[in-house]
Amino acid sequence: MKEDLILAYDVGTTGLKTCLFRFSERIELIASSLEEYPIYLNPDGGAEQNPEDWWNAMAKTTKQILNDPNLSKHEIIGISFCTQMQGLVLVDENFSPIRPAFSYMDQRARQEMKSGIQSGFCIQGFNLKKLLLSLWITGAVAGSVKDPIWKYKWVQTHEPLQFKKIKWWFDVKEYLLAKCTSKAVMTRDSAFATLLYDSRKGKGNWSETLCSLFGIQRNHLPTIINSDTKVGGLTQEAASHLGLNENIPVFGGGGDASLIGIGAGAVLNGDTHIYAGTSGWVSTRVKKRTVDLSARMASIVGVNEESYQYFGEQETSGKCLQWVKDHLALDEIDLYLEKKKITDGPEAIYESLFHFMFDSIKDVPPGSNGVIFTPWLHGNRSPFEDPNARGIFFNIGLHTGKRTLIRAVMEGILFHKRWLIESMEKKVKTSNRIRFVGGVARSELICQTLADITGKVIERIHHPENAGAFGAAAIVAKGLGRIENFEEIKSKIALKDIFYPNLSAKKIYDKNFQIFKSIYWKNKGLFALSNETIE
Missing domain, CATH: 3.30.420.40 (ATPase, nucleotide binding domain)
Incomplete structure (x- = not known):
């Protein structure tokens, strides 16, 4: 047939x-x-x-x-x-x-x-x-x-x-x-x-x-x-x-910022989704144009002419995890922590990240023993615009090992997502249930940690790393008349699982999150001084 x-x-x-x-x-x-x-x-x-x-x-x-x-x-x-x-x-x-x-x-x-x-x-x-x-x-x-x-x-x-x-x-x-x-x-x-x-x-x-x-x-x-x-x-x-x-x-078709939310099934007004791929963002679908200059957030035009996406971007998200894989998890002779050889090829990053790396940090406690990482490896856009901002490992001690550092990187990426959510809520209400997509969402550990850090219920679709492609496929279906409206797309995207926040872990993350934000503001001038061009 x-x-x-x-x-x-x-x-x-x-x-x-x-x-x-x-x-x-x-x-x-x-x-x-x-x-x-x-x-x-x-x-x-x-x-x-x-x-x-x-x-x-x-x-x-x-x-x-x-x-x-x-x-x-x-x-x-x-x-x-x-x-x-x-x-x-x-x-x-x-x-x-x-x-x-x-x-x-x-x-x-x-x-x-x-x-x-x-x-x-x-x-x-x-x-x-x-x-x-x-x-x-x-x-x-x-x-x-x-x-x-x-x-x-x-x-x-x-x-x-x-x-x-x-x-x-x-x-x-x-x-x-x-x-x-x-x-x-x-x-x-x-x-x-x-x-x-x-x-x-x-x-x-x-x-x-x-x-x-x-x-x-x-x-x-x-x-x-x-x-x-x-x-x-x-x-x-x-x-x-x-x-x-x-x-x-x-x-x-559309750009990733437009179609990933569609492919995530976050298509109704008020729906929030989080994307974590090479870059990352938080976006909520809204009816009216909204802008917050201080947080560098604005409503962007998406693929649905009847609504906007209120949008805050993180410059380096999963890119930080790739950096970890290349420069921290691997040692100088290309052997992983457990001496498991990582094969070359286009799926190598997923193999190393999701089969080895996250498994190695599962026993590191929430909060990474007080170690905090700032994920601004190539500057940042929102809720502050600063091309000079860079990554920092904060509060390293004599007993801090690679596994703790790796978990701190994961948590730092997610702390920034929480910062985006809190900045967004100054103008619009984010949804209590958030669709989480992108290559990083393949990890159950990250999904659960995102729920714990934000206090939100996190929903994951099948193949979250392909949410943008799902959105592009939905656009074809609509263009051909197989889907009547954008709201109908939600029923076409299957939900895989749901993660609920652990409130005891959230108490630890609440403390670290406040420190996380302070690290930027206390080091903003030093970032500029360190990265200024010397003529």
Whole structure:
């Protein structure tokens, strides 16, 4: 019997996972394949990727999945994407990149941001006129050095010959949509992430005012579409590259910040979800635009036009655990604590993290014997914006061992999630039950610790590391008319298990959490001094 299959590409910071879903009563994952690629970090704060790495990873993983004789490319009814956001892919008229893509992590454009929005009469560190216009028009402000506006302006300043070649400003997903369909479009959530989008009711397009205000060439910005819009059919050239049939419908999809909540099933107003992958965030679905400049939180435009996502981001989340795996859990001859050899390959990080590393810390008591870790290995965005913030191990003693340090890292990541929740609740109410997704949510220990630290009931779906791909599959189903509205998606996402807080452990965490927050404020000046550029 013919099945309805959906192909979803989850394009992350360090790897692309292709997921094949069966759509029936539930959205069911039936196959996946992962291909890793590098991100190039430069001493000056640069973070770049080669867009061809994403395109080639799509081809390799698609062919690996369809190599299974039980799966047929003829049953694929649609394609979509969930991708990292706030990248900048500048291409020419042939959709060829004119330079490497900027990752969302890129921090080079400090001077561009300073002259662009931090000069003149300021409030909260921002030029008053530009701040008020940005908040009125788009509901947020380009207040981070990592925002795409400043990357664009950096190219204009530092690479003027390359800047002249620009035809289109794309994000990661938009580049891949162009490769698949030869169409230059941008979904609303990606357009909002540029902070040049007019999100007021009845508007929903590029703001000529903001483009003029920040010196952006309006003709570089593509046509805006909805996430469930069919962009086009897969071109012959793209189909050949991917090993698929020509003319398969390709839908707009969304960025990870938009679709992971959808894939988590947090689709009703008031629903909160937490994501912990390479980066992390807390997000609550709300009806109205809300902004908190002091906490660097704002309502973002997602894939559902009828609501917003009030959003606070953590720059390095699971990335801290990868750092632990690479530099703490492994010793100098590449043997794990228990002398178990870790194999190479794309699943090595999951094997080491979830089969060995967390098992080794299960007997370390909650609170890590008073050791606290700050998870700001590449700066931070919310509830404070500080590219200079870094990681600290606090309160190490003579008897502190690796296992305690590893558990402290895990707890530090989750303390920051609690900080985001508490900052969020100054403006909106978070839900008592929170959906927890991302690669980090594969660990039951982390799920339980998150419940203990936050005092919230934590719900986990099947395959939480693929929540974004689940969301992309749901977008295809909605675009094809198989799902009538976004609220219906909740019934299509199966819940796996629930974790309730341990109140005795929470008492310990309450104390450590207060110290955790103080560590940043007491060391803010030292972070700046330690990481300032010496001319």
